[in-house]
Amino acid sequence: MATDEQTVQRKPSRMRRRMLIMLAVVLVIAVAWSVFWFVAAAYSERLYLQIVDQGIEQDVAFDCVDRRIEGYPFRIELRCGEGTSLTTPDATIELGGLTAVALIYDPWHAITELSAPAVVSEGPFDPTTITWSLAHASVAISDGALERLSISIEQPRAEPSELPPLVADLAEIHLRSDPNSNEAVNVAVRLDGLEPIAAAPKADLMLVATVDGARSLMSGDTASAVRRLLTSEGVPIKLTRVSVKAGQAAVSAAGNLVVRPNGMLDGQLNVAVSGDGASLPYLDELAPSQADTLRNIVTTVLSFGQATQIDGEAARAFPLKISSGRVSAGIIPLGKLPPLPIGLLAVGG
Numbered sequence: 001m002a003t004d005e006q007t008v009q010r011k012p013s014r015m016r017r018r019m020l021i022m023l024a025v026v027l028v029i030a031v032a033w034s035v036f037w038f039v040a041a042a043y044s045e046r047l048y049l050q051i052v053d054q055g056i057e058q059d060v061a062f063d064c065v066d067r068r069i070e071g072y073p074f075r076i077e078l079r080c081g082e083g084t085s086l087t088t089p090d091a092t093i094e095l096g097g098l099t100a101v102a103l104i105y106d107p108w109h110a111i112t113e114l115s116a117p118a119v120v121s122e123g124p125f126d127p128t129t130i131t132w133s134l135a136h137a138s139v140a141i142s143d144g145a146l147e148r149l150s151i152s153i154e155q156p157r158a159e160p161s162e163l164p165p166l167v168a169d170l171a172e173i174h175l176r177s178d179p180n181s182n183e184a185v186n187v188a189v190r191l192d193g194l195e196p197i198a199a200a201p202k203a204d205l206m207l208v209a210t211v212d213g214a215r216s217l218m219s220g221d222t223a224s225a226v227r228r229l230l231t232s233e234g235v236p237i238k239l240t241r242v243s244v245k246a247g248q249a250a251v252s253a254a255g256n257l258v259v260r261p262n263g264m265l266d267g268q269l270n271v272a273v274s275g276d277g278a279s280l281p282y283l284d285e286l287a288p289s290q291a292d293t294l295r296n297i298v299t300t301v302l303s304f305g306q307a308t309q310i311d312g313e314a315a316r317a318f319p320l321k322i323s324s325g326r327v328s329a330g331i332i333p334l335g336k337l338p339p340l341p342i343g344l345l346a347v348g349g
Helices: 002-057 222-230 288-303 342-348
Strands: 061-063 068-070 075-080 085-087 091-103 106-122 128-131 134-142 145-154 157-159 170-177 185-194 203-211 235-246 249-259 265-274 306-310 313-323 326-329 332-336
Touching: 002 061, 002 068, 002 075, 249 313, 265 288, 265 306, 288 313, 288 332
Parallel strands: none
Antiparallel strands: 061 085, 068 075, 075 091, 085 091, 091 106, 106 128, 106 134, 128 157, 134 145, 145 170, 170 185, 185 203, 203 235, 235 249, 249 265, 265 313, 306 313, 313 326, 326 332
């Protein structure tokens, strides 16, 4: 009997010891995790300051108002209040606020939410106010350079001074380092429900391209990218698809372009157009003679095109040539494109 009583008394004692050991382990883990979080938060603070210093070297200043680092225990959150601004040599963007969030176990991938409005001030021009219902970005960094960037803005509305507002349903831009090249960058741009003119048909735009030599832009070294452009024969751009659809008309193109050091474009595109000259939108905003000329050009070019389709709609396809900015469809000249502002990029870099 004495032995049984000792066994009964011993069992609760062993159980209490196990409970104490488990509590001690949990406490040690909690303390260690807390230390790790605060170390990670301090590292994030130093990384933020390092990025700001690198930006200053590129003549880009970022001012995070009321900066706070929060998110304990599983996230690192950088919060910036109203009045946070980004200043470049040519413009200043002031935000309603910013929150960047990274998981503690994946600090190189951050999700950022921007608070409206954004006020863009550029030189002598009056400020432009931009609002939205939701704006967020995803940023992935690898080996100290930007690996992927995705920005999505729902219901953006830009209100330039003394000009009609520019409204859209959705605006997105995606950049990533090309996995098949050390120097190229894949670019995708989407703009849905754009209203360039009030009471006119909305337009949907899409661009998918690969830009060679743009990897240095991903690392923030704009100056090196521009110098490479200015000292080379040009930067090749492979257009997988660029398309615009508005009302009953749609245009789709694919091909290869080269941006020359002087900003001019060279290359060839395969273009498809659905609809006809009569269905072109926005012509009412032009002078009658200009609108009639554009309709006649489109009708003439389409008459030589081959039958094809754009998203299931009947269309006509034809090759388009660009030489030093001059655009022609076969022997028919269509006009001249202005040079890209490469010089301004060089000054900014």
